[in-house]
Amino acid sequence: MLKKTIILFALVLSVEFAVADGLYAFCGTGDNLWNTNTEPVDSLNTIDGMMEWMNRSYGISRMYWRAIQGLQPEETRLFSTEPSVLGWLDWVEYQQKKRQSDKSAVRVAKKYGMEVFLYLGLFEHGVQPDAQNSYQFESIFRMNHPEWCGIDRWGERREPGISFTNPETRAEMVRKYLEQIEEFGYDGINFYTYVENYAIRFNHEFGFEPAVMQMFKEAFPAVDLRKDRLTTQQEEYWYKCRGHFVTLFLRELSAALRTKGKKLSICIDSDEPQYNQPWWGMPIRGNGKVHFDYQAWIREGIVDEIWVQLASPTNQKKLLDELIPLTRGTKVRLTLRTPDPLGEQWEPYRKQGVTAIAVITWVKNGIERYTPRQTDENMLEDSDWINRAQTLRDIASGKLQVDPQKYLSLQNDPMVLVRRNFYPALGKAAQQDPALIPVIEKGLKDPENSVRISSVKSLAQAHRPESLEAIFTALEKTPNFQFTMQTVTTLLAFDAGIKDKLLAGLSAKAPAVREACVRTLYQFVNKEKIDANEVFMPILSLLHAKNETATNKIWSITRLTGMRMKLSENNQQQLIAALCDLVEKEEDALEVVLSAVENLRHLIPFINTPETRLKVQNELADLFAEYGDDSTRKDAAFGWRRVGNSLKGFGQDGESILQQFLAQKEDKFLAYHAYQVLYEVQEDVKSNRGFNLVEEETAINHHIRFAPAFPGWRKW
Structure with missing residues (x-):
């Protein structure tokens, strides 16, 4: 026992030593507004709680905040026929317009003495709207100035994002970033370098702006960049021509930032640091290869920080070993993104001034616990809410066995993250004691969305017949994208015997209830627990309802199409006719009509005449x-x-x-x-x-x- 105690004490000391050297964190805000398993950022209280436990428990002194301001209608044109994306976009807009998420994050971080860096994509300004994408987005900036985009060799297809070859483009982007940084109060800006779309078709599709071609021609006057097959040397020089204008932009931005006392940080790909990064796990860079002269950025002091991007630890260490000598004696700092920010493997680098970054957008992030302290049931009454929250989390995970009567009072705890962790703990206990289920249901009325989500999630562990009505009531009163999504997951844990209530829910007054019922019925059909033909007509009727929301019509279109293999021939033909009717009349919202168009393609093999x-x-x-x-x-x-x-x-x-x-x-x-x-x-x-x-x-x-x-x- 004594030996175990000594080992535990040593581990705590090692954590405290690592923390003493500094730690940063990153929040991919939009991802956290989708995934209900990560830290919630859906209110001032959740953002405040997150910043507090990070700062107090781990000494985190900087937050990289992936802003959602750029997804607002005044800055970006958005469109989708994917219903979950439509719901998410509405949720993101609500968070920024009603909750002022970005400004709240900056204000709260500074309250705890933390810096906040704006985290954006260097090239991430959308793409021409016909290009394949997870959802269509294009910045108003691109739309108003298509001539400022990169282009293909024929000047027809526009490159994702923007090109920095035009001095006016660079000046406008410097102005825009400076304005955003000052308005929101950021301490600096960090750029990631990939683009999140699927537009590009081959490596050398883009990068033919006149300034790039002119620079290339000066070095290779006999070579036509658009027509000739390039040697490896010529290819590399072309990438450097493209990168030259990135360096110009960074130099100009850096100079402007310094007049305001702000800092410039950029992510470097650990696998191939000389180029822009591919989107995670993708086979090709979204805008082709662009050479990054990071040695010059360090030498000239253009950047204040280089972020060594996530990759294999071997490649990250290799890059750090190169960068540390380059930055020695300069003001350029090095940071490192890793799921193991407190790991011993990084200790030699911490001693040389490298700061690790914990990414809380991922469930595994190295600071999963609210506190590194070990908990016990006495901490349920601790004056520090962080300890109360972690104790509940340890009960939910099974690390602690505690009589639920000892923590029932925490349902009314003033701290949102304590209440959020109360319900998973109680859900585990309710599996053995169904009398606790009504207590879980009370959480559906909590004023905080993240707590309501926790409550409905816990009802998947233990529920009663009355739970369904309680969930429907919550959907009616406090609907939103994340809560509805979690509701569907929870309802799938109910027996398929709730089919009749789900069918009845298709006629509910609240759109969110109808949405949840469509989605849940589809999942039950997919799992072969319900016959597709039993639910076909009730869901199809939503397409003909004049007052149905566009999003719910798209849910109906996509889910009925998803059932096509399980439908009778007669129902297949009815579905085809219904979608044709939507296309022919075009009386519904554009996204509904185009969803019908897209889904007709999947139904072509079933046309029988x-x-x-x-x-x-x-x-x-x-x-x-x-x-x-x-x-x-x-x-x-x-x-x-x-x-x-x-x-x-x-x-x-x-x-x-x-x-x-x-x-x-x-x-x-x-x-x-x-x-x-x-x-x-x-x-x-x-x-x-x-x-x-x-x-x-x-x-x-x-x-x-x-x-x-x-x-x-x-x-x-």
Whole structure:
């Protein structure tokens, strides 16, 4: 026993020693507003609690905050036909508009003596709206100045993000960042260097801005960058030409920041530090290779900090071993993103001034505990709320066995994170004592959303027949994206015998109740616990309801389409007819119509008559024709891609229709869009992690052989 005590004491000392050398944290705010298993940031109280325990328990002195301001309608155009994304975007907008999340985070952090760095993408300004993406987003900045985007060799496809080749672009971005930093009170800015979209099709698709080509030509006057096959040396020089303008931007931004006493930090890819980083786990960089002259950034003092990006510890250490001598004697600091920020493997680097960054967006982040202290049941009455919260968490995980009567009073604890951890602990106990279930249900009325989520999550562990009604009431009174999502997960833990109540819930007054019922019924069908044909008509009826929300109609479209293999032939044909009706009439919101268009493609194999097949083809062809030169459609810049992709789903027949659009000479946009659908493919694919990759030579040949005149860009 004495030996164990000594070992434990030594471990505590090692943690305290690591903390004494400093620790930073990163919060990917939008991710935390999606994932209900990570630290909540959905209110001033949750943000305050998070900052407090991090600072007091681990000495965290800086927070990198991935701002959600850039996702607001005044800065970015957003569109999606994915219903979960629509719900999330509404939730993010609510958090910023009503809760002022970004400003709250800065204000609270400073209350605890912490710095806050704005965390943004260097190139992350969206992409042209027809490109394959998890959701469509494009900054107003890009939309107003398409000429400031990077381009392909023909000047037609725009590169994701922006190009820094134009002095006006750089000046505007410096102004914009400085304005945001000062308005919100950030101490500095950090850039990650990947882009989160699937637009690029091959490595050398982008990077042909005039300034880049001119710089390349000065070194290789006999080489045509757009047409000639490059040697390895020439390729590397091209990447350096692209990177040259990044350095210009960073130099100009750095100078402006220093006049305000602000700092500049940038992430460096640990695997290939000389280039911009690929999106996590992706087979290709989203905007092609851009050379990063980080040695010059250090030498000239352009950056104040280099963040060594997450990778294998071996590669991170290799990069740190290179950077430490380069930064010695300079003011440039080094930081390290790792899921093991307190690990002994980093001790040699901590001693050389490297600061680790804990990423709380991940469940495993190295500071999972509110406090490194060991807990016992006496700490349930501790005056420090952090100890009370951690004790409850240890009860929920099974590390502590405590009679629930000893912590029932914590249901009314004034600290939100204590109440949030109360319900998982009680849920575990309620499995043995059902009398505790009504206590869990009371949490559905808590004023804090994160506590209500914790309550409904705990009802998956133990529930009673009355629990369903309590959940529906909570959905009606306090609906939001995260709570509804967690509700669906919880309802799946109920027996499929709740089918009738779920079907009745499709007629509920509250849209959130109807949404949860559609989603849960679908999951039960998917798990083969309910017959798809029993729920088909009740869900289909939502498509015809005039007062149904657009999001719920899309949930119905996507979930009924997801059941297609399990439906009777008659119901399959009814679904096809219903979606055709939505497309033909176009009386619903644009996102509903385009969802119907997209999902029709999945239903093409189930069309059972030549007449219906021809009808659907003609409807899609007529809709595609609306995107021509004189189009006044709101989705003129991107809807054609979705319609065209569904036409392609008809195989040779659909491609023949598109070839006719391509061959005609009267309408330039129709011809060009048909070419794009046929030869510049952007579809939802499972291969290559979602990228529509093609060989460079193939893409070039397709353009030479088939591309009509480029009609220009449309603003959406």
